Amino acid sequence: MVQAVNDGLRTIMKEDESVLVMGEDVGPKGGVFLATENLTKEFGKERCFDTPLSEDGIIGVGVGLAMNGMKPVCEIQFQDFIYPAFDQIVSEAAKMRYRSGGQYTVPMTIRTPYGGGIRGGLYHSQSGEAYFAHTAGLKVVIPSTPYDAKGLLISSIMDPDPVMFFEPKALYRAGREEVPEGMYTVDLSKVREVTQGGDAVVFCYGAMVPVCTEAARRIKESRNKDIRVIDLRTLMPLDEEAVLQAARDCGRVVMVHEAPRFCGYGSEISALIAENAIEYMEAPIKRVTGFDTPFPNTLENYYLPDARRVFDAIEEVLDF
């Protein structure tokens, strides 16, 4: 997936001169995960450049660039480090269009690796997507495949509003997939049906998509039930109609994310279904999530939802 991100950046930078890549170590080093590899070489240090080690500065300067005709793609090295820039994201980028009556806008993309799975402990593993999905004015996008990573990233960079682009670092080097060369986009408001089925639906995104797919495969194997796995892809705006349709079709719902449960994105999905499709529910909506604790290091595999936990949850809704 990280190559697809790199390809996406290169493709849009070729297409549009106003696209700039900036962040810590994104220049000659190519980023700590090599997502920006060779971009400085290819486009020069005017277009892809290292910045001082200051998340507030990266985003604050990015907001200024975006208001004055550029399309900055700001990298925050780990999502865990984003909080010094929270003010610039939440109070500035997200609200600029609104508070200036559309006179100033911020077409900026903030790329950041998120989530566990690399033994990163408290500060290289977080999943903070709910903070941003809660903020009006931002879009929140999380790919789970190389194809989507490239297409969604290009769409995000071309989007007229600020986009939080969360990259599941656990999937950076997992799985291979042919990715088309050149420009293509993936719509920022549509879910992706990963597997077909009508016995239960599992909603997920990012690094949880392969986990849920594996759980669905095991259910099929052990119980011959068909589980629909839906990759949400865009947490904001959410494809509400598709979520509700899947919930109505299946009547049994599991929501999976690695972020903590309390006020996590799964709460929104549960509420949405409870408010609009409760009459179709054959079982209580089940959440499989990270725990309401900081992210541990040594025991991270016990913290992260795995196929076994998702399998159990699917069984619970099937057997209710």
Added chain:
Amino acid sequence: MSDTLQIIDESGKKVGKAPRLKRETLLRMYRAIVSTRSFDDRCMKLQRTGRIGFSIPNKGVEATSVGAAAALDAAQDWIAPHYRDFAMMFYLGIDVNGMFDNMFGNADDNAVGRQMPVHFSFRDPVNWLSISSPLGTQIPQAVGVAMAMKQRGEKGIALTTFGDGSTSTLGFHSGLNFAGVFGSPVVFLCQNNQWAISCPSEEQTASESYAIKGEAYGIPGIKVDGNDVLAVYRVVSEAVKRARAGEGPTLIEAVTFRMGGHSTSDDPSRYVEQSEFDAWEKRDPLFRFETWLKSEGHLDDEKIAAIRAETDAEMMAAAKAAEAKPRPKLGTIFSDVWEQMPPHLDAQMNACISHFAERDEAVDEKGEFPL
């Protein structure tokens, strides 16, 4: 570190070399200060009679704003302002009607009634970035704006203004640091008006000055008498020239005084000694400039009275016009969040509008149906 530059002293006497400015420009500067006093007075009355919620008194700091504004080229330079720079707006010719539309948050307000008063945003006649309430956020934004111009080979620069309190923010540090590293065409203007709401400078920093902070970022730091409009004009002009020539950013500390409260909700007598007010009253930037202009033969008492009467009448008329306009329509709560309204927001908007329409509460006090 240079000493504090002064050109006109407190009594209005010239003590330094005055910059060459046309009479017309000098009078435009003077009028901008007088307009600000009229605007302040009008807003205070409107606030005290409950017709607007809030304003930010600008009395005392106008020379800093005007001196800086006169050094800019509005056609190409951008301003990332804080909220106490009204005189800059008047000098640059920002429409006073638009300013009052914002004070009332009416349907014509550029911020569509979404922001508190004084949080102005304009694109014309100058790029005046939308003002934020959290402090210091505009400082790195100005650097980004300037970097974009540099990248495209344009000659414009960005001026960002902030108070002494804002030098403690994250934005001050990251903005100056980035500008220093990238050599961005930015002028950082610190309006040191001595008080961050109720906290004096010594509670803000242990540095000997704010200007000296530039040194740590590899940026020249210059201190100027902020109540001396000509001195401010000179140092900002030099900083603008440097920036335009590709020689990088400058930090300027303009030493001035907020001759009123932080806002209309603040009572400065709770924390500022009367003696401090009295001392600064003698350094009033308006009196000083006026005295000098008179001594140069540019102004006389008759002309002064005429300008004051004109600006008072102008503010009165603009305030009246803005007050008479309707509130923004209810739907504007929901627009401009994203370029395209997502379906969930569209649903919320429709529910909100029908909720108030059904209850007959959608009629505001002016009889306008704000849907």
